[in-house]
Amino acid sequence: MPFDIDKKHSAISFSLTHLGISEQNGIFREFGGSLEIDTGTAHIKALEGWVEIASIDTNTKERDTNLQSEEFFSTKSFARAYFKAKEIKNGSVLADLTIKGITKEVFFDLKISQIIINQRTKKPTIDIMLTATINRKDFKIGEDVLNAVLNDKIALKIQLQATQKE
Numbered sequence: 001m002p003f004d005i006d007k008k009h010s011a012i013s014f015s016l017t018h019l020g021i022s023e024q025n026g027i028f029r030e031f032g033g034s035l036e037i038d039t040g041t042a043h044i045k046a047l048e049g050w051v052e053i054a055s056i057d058t059n060t061k062e063r064d065t066n067l068q069s070e071e072f073f074s075t076k077s078f079a080r081a082y083f084k085a086k087e088i089k090n091g092s093v094l095a096d097l098t099i100k101g102i103t104k105e106v107f108f109d110l111k112i113s114q115i116i117i118n119q120r121t122k123k124p125t126i127d128i129m130l131t132a133t134i135n136r137k138d139f140k141i142g143e144d145v146l147n148a149v150l151n152d153k154i155a156l157k158i159q160l161q162a163t164q165k166e
Contacts, residue, residue, distance in 0.1 A: 003035040003126065003162035010160045012051055016136070017151035030055035033083070035162050039124060042115050047085040047093070054079065072142050074100055083158070093130060099139040108132040123163045130158040
């Protein structure tokens with residue numbers, strides 16, 4: 001069955017280490033996608049989505065603008081990043097992740113809640129959590145920035161609450 005992603009109760013976030021001492025966090029405010037769930041087993045049958053890179057929010061306007069530059073995400077040329085699940089198993093998802101036009105296979109850890117009936121909407125609702133670590137240089141993000149300044153490893157977290165479509 002198809003499910004709608006509830007953006008009010010979902011988030012796409014990331015974190016990395018800055019200067020080797022502090023964690024920097026950010027979110028993408030604009031995103032979307034599609035989700036197919038087997039309601040009998042609560043298994044994901046299909047999952048894909050996108051984020052609008054210009055919606056990046058690190059709580060610092062100057063940094064957000066810098067991250068949209070050619071050196072990092074190059075949003076004028078690559079407005080969106082894409083995720084498409086290829087293989088979904090208990091506890092993991094193999095997905096194609098496309099950033100700056102570069103597609104790489106990435107393994108995500110997967111946690112799925114049970115399906116519940118939302119008391120407000122009276123519809124079946126589920127929560128999905130995907131986490132992975134990527135190397136920013138694989139996607140040509142800040143290639144010339146030293147690992148000592150920005151760690152190469154970026155932690156990704158995709159938390160989706162979704163409700164069954166009518």
